[in-house]
Amino acid sequence: MRESVEWAAALVTELAADRAEAWDDRAELPREVIHELGVKGVLCADVSESFGGLGLGSQDNGRLIAATGERCSSLRSVMTSQGIAAWTVARFGSAAQQSEFLPRLTSGETAGVAFSEPGAGSDLAAMTTEIVRDGDTIVVSGVKTWVTGAHYASLLVVFGRYGDGAAMAVVPTDAPGVTVERVPSPLGCRAAGHATVRLGRVRLPVGHLLGGAGMPVTMLVSSPLTHGRISVAWGCVGILRACLREVVRHSSRRVTFGSPLSRHQLVQRHIAELHADERTATFACEHASREWDTKQPRHMATAVLAKHVAAGHAARGAASAVQVLASAGAHSSHVVARAYRDAKLMEIIEGSNEISQLLLADEAMTVWG
Secondary structure (H helix, E strand, C coil): CHHHHHHHHHHHHHHHCCCHHHHHHHCCCCHHHHHHHHHCCCCCCCCCHHHCCCCCCHHHHHHHHHHHHHHCHHHHHHHHHHHHHHHHHHHHCCHHHHHHHHHHHCCCCCEEEECCECCECCCHHHCCCEEEEECCEEEEEEEEEEECCCCCCCEEEEEEEECCEEEEEEEECCCCCEEEEECCCCCCCCCCCCEEEEEEEEEEEHHHECCCCCECHHHHHHHHHHHHHHHHHHHHHHHHHHHHHHHHHHHHHCEECCEEHHHCHHHHHHHHHHHHHHHHHHHHHHHHHHHHHCCCCCHHHHHHHHHHHHHHHHHHHHHHHHHHHHHHHCCCCCHHHHHHHHHHHHCCCCCCHHHHHHHHHHHHHHHHC
16 A cells, blocks of 8 residues: 555645645635545545545555645645545445445545534534434534535535434535535635535435434544544644754755854754654554554544644644744745644644543543553
8 A cells, every 4th residue: 555655645745846835825725636636536545445545544544644734734634624524424324325425525526524613612512503304304404613625525524413412414515505605814724625614404315314313422423533633643743744844954054153053052952852743743643543443442542642742743843943944934825834823723623632631631540540
């Protein structure tokens, strides 16, 4: 599979090279780029080859995600969203649903995943979106916020209340009653197509209701969130690598007080800490992916750890990179300026730092108690 990873990463590099700054500035990814990556199975590379994906395990898929995040966090965000949607269909969909939806996600169509609501972010049990069975149809009603990639998506995996439990439905964005409104001027990942999605009594065939309907919401969302957390963590590794590349390049060339910046000890401290942060985040991600691939019983907690460590290091590392580059990196869409904004969002999405700490405290009490 290594050949597939190298080929896919090279394609991302070719398509994104020297363009991410303009994409961020315009807050728009070229649809032809998304389409090309989609038709080649790169956007959800862990989908089985039988459905048009690359069949990558979490380790190899993580390396691809990191390579994408190093080039463009907005594009990586779309990849994460597509990956969660595809994995959710593969995990909870029937054979018929997998055959219907997965080939669409590996042939150019794009998907988003609708978790959050105006009053339900980290507390997904507070969701008010409803999915109601009505004979051979379902009716989906509610409002979802910060749906990554929804601006580009033709399909959304929507989470909502279903009786006393929860359910997931695959909702086409062109279905009557669906309205997609872009989030104006997001802090980070500006080109990722974040949107508010309004669902006004959207009626769909019952075949759009995925398996697991009626399960408690915490049980239903845990696996998709774990997939997303690992993806975000690998994306943060990419952010750290982009910052390291820029810091090393700049500090080697910039001369102050007769010496390159890289020879000044206080700058060397920034470089050393960035390097340590990238290595630590990478090792945490590799561990999480190994546990996911081998279906270890505590893989969800390991994913939380990887996401928490990688996001925190990315935010601090990006701040250090801006400090080293100073005015050279202070332009709005410069690599390190983007990293500074993008990394902050990574400390919020797929479970904020505070939520991660609560989950890790519970894990520590279980393991060490």
